[in-house]
Amino acid sequence: MSWVDEYVKSLFALRDSEFYVVASGLTTSGPAHMGTVMEVLIPYTISKTIRSYGRKSYFIFIADTMDSLDSIPMQLTSFTELKDFIGRPLYKVLDPYGCHSSYGYHFLDEVLELMKRFSIECDEVLTADNLYLEGWYDDYARLFFSRLDEVRDILEVTSFRKLPPNWMGVVKPICSRCGRNDSTVVTSFNEAITYECTSCGFRGSMYLEEHNWKLLWRLDWPSRQDFLGVDVEGGGVDHFTRGGSWDTAVEIHRRLFGRDPPIGFKFGFVLVDGKKMSKSKGLGSLSDIMRFVHPTVIKYFLLKHDLEENRNLRIDPKYFLSLYEEYKLVGDGRYQDVKQLRAWELSSNGIKWRTSFSDLLIYYQIYRDWGIISDLTRDYESIDELKSYVEEWVRNNLLPEEYDIQLKPSSPSTHMRDLILEFCRSINESMSDVDIHNKVYELARSRGVDPSELFKAIYLLLFSKPRGPRLGKFIKVLGVERFKVIVNKVLNTSS
Ligand SMILES: [Zn+2]
Ligand SMILES: [Zn+2]
Numbered sequence: 001m002s003w004v005d006e007y008v009k010s011l012f013a014l015r016d017s018e019f020y021v022v023a024s025g026l027t028t029s030g031p032a033h034m035g036t037v038m039e040v041l042i043p044y045t046i047s048k049t050i051r052s053y054g055r056k057s058y059f060i061f062i063a064d065t066m067d068s069l070d071s072i073p074m075q076l077t078s079f080t081e082l083k084d085f086i087g088r089p090l091y092k093v094l095d096p097y098g099c100h101s102s103y104g105y106h107f108l109d110e111v112l113e114l115m116k117r118f119s120i121e122c123d124e125v126l127t128a129d130n131l132y133l134e135g136w137y138d139d140y141a142r143l144f145f146s147r148l149d150e151v152r153d154i155l156e157v158t159s160f161r162k163l164p165p166n167w168m169g170v171v172k173p174i175c176s177r178c179g180r181n182d183s184t185v186v187t188s189f190n191e192a193i194t195y196e197c198t199s200c201g202f203r204g205s206m207y208l209e210e211h212n213w214k215l216l217w218r219l220d221w222p223s224r225q226d227f228l229g230v231d232v233e234g235g236g237v238d239h240f241t242r243g244g245s246w247d248t249a250v251e252i253h254r255r256l257f258g259r260d261p262p263i264g265f266k267f268g269f270v271l272v273d274g275k276k277m278s279k280s281k282g283l284g285s286l287s288d289i290m291r292f293v294h295p296t297v298i299k300y301f302l303l304k305h306d307l308e309e310n311r312n313l314r315i316d317p318k319y320f321l322s323l324y325e326e327y328k329l330v331g332d333g334r335y336q337d338v339k340q341l342r343a344w345e346l347s348s349n350g351i352k353w354r355t356s357f358s359d360l361l362i363y364y365q366i367y368r369d370w371g372i373i374s375d376l377t378r379d380y381e382s383i384d385e386l387k388s389y390v391e392e393w394v395r396n397n398l399l400p401e402e403y404d405i406q407l408k409p410s411s412p413s414t415h416m417r418d419l420i421l422e423f424c425r426s427i428n429e430s431m432s433d434v435d436i437h438n439k440v441y442e443l444a445r446s447r448g449v450d451p452s453e454l455f456k457a458i459y460l461l462l463f464s465k466p467r468g469p470r471l472g473k474f475i476k477v478l479g480v481e482r483f484k485v486i487v488n489k490v491l492n493t494s495s
Contacts, residue, residue: 001338002338002339002342002343003305003306003307003339004045004046004049004303004307004342004346005049005342007046007265007307008046008049008050008053010263011046011050011231011232011263012053012055014263015231015260015263017055017231018055018056019055019056019057019058020047020050020055020056020057020058020231020232021057021058021060021228021229021230021231021232022043022044022046022047022050022057022058022059022060022230022231022232022233023043023059023060023061023062023224023225023228023230023232023233023262024039024040024042024043024044024059024060024061024062024122024233025061025062025063025064025221025224025233026039026040026061026062026063026064026111027063027064027067027090028063028064028065028090028104028105028106028107028108028110028111029067029069029070029073029090029104029107030073030075030076030107031073031075031076031107031110031285031286031287032107032110032111032114032286033285033286034270034272034286034289034302034311034313035236035269035270036111036114036286037114037118037270037286037298037302038236038267038270038302039235039236040061040111040114040115040118040120040122041118041120041299041302041303042234042265042267042307043059043232043233043234044059044120044121044122045303045346046232046265047059047232048346049346058123058124059121059122059123059124060122060123060124060125060126060228060230061111061115061122061124061125061126062125062126062127062128062131062224063104063108063111063125063126063127063128064090064128065089065090065091065102065104065105065108065127065128065129066089066090066091066128066129066132066181066214067089067090067128067214067217068086068087068088068089068090068172068180068181068182069082069085069086069087069088069089069090069093069103070086070087070182071086072086075285076096079096081094081096082094082096082103085103085179086180087178087179087180087181087182087183087199088174088179088180088181089104089129089174089181089214090102090103090104090107091104091105091127091128091129092174092179104127104129105127108125108127112125117290117295118295118298118299119295119349128214128220131224132211132213132214133211135209135211136224136227137214137215137220137223137224138208138209138211140215140219140223140226140227141170141171141208141213141215142208143256144170144215144219144256145168145170145189147256148168148170150255150256151170151219151252151256152167154248154251154252154255154256155216155218155248157251158218158243158247158248158250158251159218159243159245159247159248160242160243168186168187168188168189169185169186169216170186170189170215170216170219171186171193171213171214171215171216172184172213172214172215172216173186173193173195173204173206173212173213174212174213174214175195175197175199175200175202175204176202176204176206176212177197177200177202177204178197178199178200178202180197180199180200181213181214183197183198183199183200184196184197184198185197185198187203191207191208192205192206192207192208193205193206193207193208193213217245218245218248218249218252219248219252221245221248221249222248222249222250222252222253222256222257222261223252225249225253225261225262226253226257226259230262231262231263232262232263232265233262233264234264234265234266234267235264235266235267236266236267236268236269237266237267237268237269237308239266240264240266246264246266249261265307266307266308267307267308268305268307268308268309268310268311269310269311270302270310270311270312270313271310271311271312271313272312272313272315273312273313273314273315274312289313289315291389291392291396292317292320292389292392292393292396292398293320293323293324293389294324294385294386294389296327296347296348296385297323297324297327297347299343299346299347300323300326300327300330300343300344300347300348301313301323303342303343303346303347304339304340304343306339317393317398317399317400318400320398321357321358321400321403324356324357324358325356325357325358326340327344327347327348327353328353328356328357330343330344331344331348331352331353332352351381353379353381353382353385353386354377354379354381354382355377355379355382355383357386357389357390358403358469359377359473359477360373360382360383360386360387360390361390361393361394361399361403362403362405362469362473362474362477363376363377363477364387364390364391364394365394365404365405365406366405366407366477366478370383370387376477401465401467402467402468402469403469405462405463405468405469405474406463407462407463407486408462408463408464408465409461409462409464409486409489409490410460410461410464410490411461411490411491412457412458412460412461412490413457416453416454416457417491419443419444419447419449419454419457420454420457420458420461420487420491421487421491422443423439423440423443423454423458424483424484424487424488426439426443427439427475427480428480429479429480429481431480432472432476433470433472433473433475433476434472435472436471436472436475436476436480437470437471437472437473438472439472440454440455440458440471440472455471458471459471461486461487461490462474462486
């Protein structure tokens with residue numbers, strides 16, 4: 001069984017309901033990466049699966065715009081003005097591109113754009129700064145201050161960290177002098193919060209209802225889950241390790257709110273070339289991968305693994321091509337594992353690509369005209385979806401050697417001439433690609449020649465190199481007559 005069916009079935013057993021709230025939160029602190037896709041794809045897939053079993057589900061995405069900017073991502077180091085905003089909440093950090101009200105909202109928009117490209121739909125988008133401003137967290141802050149000893153005990157036990165004796169750090173006020181909310185320490189609370197800023201030395205106070213503060217993350221998470229009525233929420237394995245914030249959330253739900261926590265789940269890392277990525281450059285960045293791999297295929301790749309398994313994406317055109325091919329084969333019913341089939345169903349929405357990506361690579365290199373290719377294949381849907389990716393592969397020279405088929409005819413060794421001519425005479429337009437391919441074997445064997453020698457000779461004749469795409473398919477795409485013209489031309493001029 002696929003991980004998602006397993007999870008949803010256990011969810012129904014643990015919490016029997018007609019309606020489930022699924023949530024996902026993300027700190028919008030920089031450019032999106034593969035992990036960002038997981039943060040929205042996994043809960044969306046769960047939500048969708050709940051619905052496919054005839055129950056209702058509501059998927060909420062929350063942007064943690066109140067989190068402070070703790071470092072400047074590598075891709076943004078040229079914006080030196082960002083240095084002045086370190087430690088400030090993301091919704092108050094300058095948008096370096098100047099197109100949004102803040103840095104946090106700029107990268108929120110990037111996530112929403114990404115969701116569109118991956119056909120991930122959420123029912124509601126919330127931002128932390130608005131939730132705070134609207135007062136949703138006020139009573140939670142009051143509750144935590146009023147039961148400080150219990151909160152402290154839970155935090156110490158679940159995070160394996162000792163807190164200072166006079167600790168009151170339930171909230172992080174935004175320093176009214178320097179604007180940071182990562183360096184303030186609460187010194188007292190009585191509806192007014194008094195605090196000291198360890199960064200600029202300011203001492204000040206503010207009323208809870210001014211909403212210039214945020215809860216400590218470990219307290220924010222369960223509070224939000226409580227007022228949103230969240231039933232299902234998960235995260236990367238790092239949140240779920242012993243001492244992680246999930247353990248704190250569970251205890252806060254049970255001991256302070258007197259309720260059961262949501263049903264959690266955790267997913268593995270996405271590795272790129274075996275390494276954890278998030279700040280990698282070049283071909284490893286999400287935007288680069290997305291130039292070459294269709295989002296549906298990326299989705300298939302991410303969903304076919306077990307939930308907690310790490311996914312390792314190899315940055316290698318051959319590997320990318322193998323994913324395209326696997327996706328197509330599974331769609332055609334040729335899968336080895338039901339998990340593959342389930343991943344295909346969840347990523348494809350039932351739309352099949354009739355023409356494979358590797359065939360389109362060949363078609364495009366021969367004809368360079370999508371009108372002609374559409375006429376030949378009559379596969380308008382696949383071409384529409386895949387043509388920009390095919391062009392990008394060819395333009396960037398990403399083609400694995402056997403698919404790089406610039407026609408570069410050269411004359412074969414003389415002992416192969418007759419055999420090639422005989423092959424030409426034995427094939428015609430009405431034959432299928434498989435028939436043509438088999439003809440090579442048949443003919444070579446009947447003349448006591450190793451078939452691989454004949455293949456090699458034909459590849460050399462066409463491309464001036466000993467390897468190439470599946471020959472039958474290639475001749476079919478090229479057209480049998482056109483193939484014969486090329487062969488005759490080469491053999492005549494070389495005679
Ligand atoms: Zn912007
Ligand atoms: Zn300050």
